Amino acid sequence: MSRAPFTTSGLVVIGGGPAGLMAAEVARAAGVEVDIFEGKGSVGRKFLIAGKGGLNLTHGEARPGFDARYGERQSDVAHWLDDFDAGALREWARGFGIDTYIGTSGRVFPMDRKAAPLLRGWVKRLRDQGVRFHVQHRWLGWGGTGALRFATPESELEVIAPATVLALGGGSWPELGSDGAWAPWLQQRGIDIAPLQPSNCGFDIGWSEHVAQRHAGAPLKPVIAHWRSLDGREHSLQGECVVTMSGIEGSLIYALSATLRDTIARHGTATLHLDLAPGRDLERLRRDLAKPRSGRSFSEHLRRQAGMTGVKAALVREVLSKPQLEDADAIATAIKRLPLTLRQPRPIAEAISSAGGVRLEALDEALMVKSIPGLFCAGEMLDWEAPTGGYLLTACFASGLRAGRGAVAWLQR
Numbered sequence: 243m244s245r246a247p248f249t250t251s252g253l254v255v256i257g258g259g260p261a262g263l264m265a266a267e268v269a270r271a272a273g274v275e276v277d278i279f280e281g282k283g284s285v286g287r288k289f290l291i292a293g294k295g296g297l298n299l300t301h302g303e304a305r306p307g308f309d310a311r312y313g314e315r316q317s318d319v320a321h322w323l324d325d326f327d328a329g330a331l332r333e334w335a336r337g338f339g340i341d342t343y344i345g346t347s348g349r350v351f352p353m354d355r356k357a358a359p360l361l362r363g364w365v366k367r368l369r370d371q372g373v374r375f376h377v378q379h380r381w382l383g384w385g386g387t388g389a390l391r392f393a394t395p396e397s398e399l400e401v402i403a404p405a406t407v408l409a410l411g412g413g414s415w416p417e418l419g420s421d422g423a424w425a426p427w428l429q430q431r432g433i434d435i436a437p438l439q440p441s442n443c444g445f446d447i448g449w450s451e452h453v454a455q456r457h458a459g460a461p462l463k464p465v466i467a468h469w470r471s472l473d474g475r476e477h478s479l480q481g482e483c484v485v486t487m488s489g490i491e492g493s494l495i496y497a498l499s500a501t502l503r504d505t506i507a508r509h510g511t512a513t514l515h516l517d518l519a520p521g522r523d524l525e526r527l528r529r530d531l532a533k534p535r536s537g538r539s540f541s542e543h544l545r546r547q548a549g550m551t552g553v554k555a556a557l558v559r560e561v562l563s564k565p566q567l568e569d570a571d572a573i574a575t576a577i578k579r580l581p582l583t584l585r586q587p588r589p590i591a592e593a594i595s596s597a598g599g600v601r602l603e604a605l606d607e608a609l610m611v612k613s614i615p616g617l618f619c620a621g622e623m624l625d626w627e628a629p630t631g632g633y634l635l636t637a638c639f640a641s642g643l644r645a646g647r648g649a650v651a652w653l654q655r
Contacts, residue, residue: 250401267364301348319626319640340353340360438598444588519577
């Protein structure tokens with residue numbers, strides 16, 4: 243059973259993450275009536291999860307290097323950052339009494355590293371300013387008359403508004419509401435959607451049972467990854483990753499995930515080489531490993547001469563044949579360029595973020611859908627991606643601000 247339609251002369255924001263809340267803040271500051279509709283029982287759930295290990299709010303990297311982290315979409319995202327960049331985000335947080343610091347990796351955190359105080363302060367300020375929150379209102383698309391449809395605990399509700407900001411997230415956190423259910427509804431309205439894909443994700447390799455059972459969860463650090471981009475250029479990056487039951491994941495892998503994913507899509511697999519001993523050169527390893535074993539086992543020889551134990555030693559065994567395990571040159575080469583064949587990315591529901599979404603070509607500079615005046619989109623549901631490290635959150639905030647300003651301008655016409 244449906245209730246009588248709810249009509250507003252202001253802005254409806256659907257989605258209570260950082261992009262949606264920022265759009266609401268901007269609009270309310272301009273005097274626009276704002277209603278936020280959130281499918282879950284409270285707003286900002288993914289924001290809180292992101293802060294579990296210490297809220298990585300943004301990054302201290304200077305522009306234009308910061309902009310380059312957005313890959314093919316860097317010129318588009320740069321326009322958003324012109325309005326609200328990392329410095330502006332830190333200053334905004336300071337308005338809640340929350341100071342931030344730049345860590346050794348360049349990542350920016352609140353001094354207490356917590357997300358909850360910032361979110362509580364933000365929601366309180368929005369409520370005090372008159373923003374109305376409607377939780378447990380799950381968006382169902384549009385009705386036959388063009389009204390917004392919501393499922394609520396009591397019944398279905400239709401909402402009529404002159405301007406709407408969609409900030410529904412991508413597809414990587416279905417349990418928190420970012421399930422991509424919105425994609426077919428937008429496509430039915432003729433909006434161009436790039437397929438949602440995992441980003442900042444792990445990859446399947448297909449280990450032997452020994453590696454899968456004995457070493458899943460073991461960290462690989464430090465290592466240097468070597469890979470080729472789609473244009474054939476060689477790249478390398480030092481970092482840390484983790485062996486999983488099915489393959490590999492971790493911060494180093496997430497940083498490369500877009501290229502690795504796209505390589506698999508084009509060629510069927512992707513090859514990643516890991517240097518397991520960044521502190522030793524190949525020639526030294528060859529000399530040391532060529533020394534007589536004097537009856538010692540392979541594992542003991544590898545430990546004494548190359549410092550390889552645990553998961554690193556297991557991976558050397560994983561890629562070499564029995565004859566190669568007797569060949570010092572083959573062992574040294576494997577240690578310095580361990581070849582791993584990545585078969586597929588892990589499912590999108592396991593990914594930290596997603597790629598794909600509403601193509602930016604379908605939107606104008608204010609992030610309004612060109613074919614549907616008054617409808618704006620923001621946040622991770624747009625077709626852009628970025629590595630972890632604060633870049634994701636920064637662009638979500640910045641796009642929310644731009645969409646909010648666009649909605650205000652539209653309403654003021």
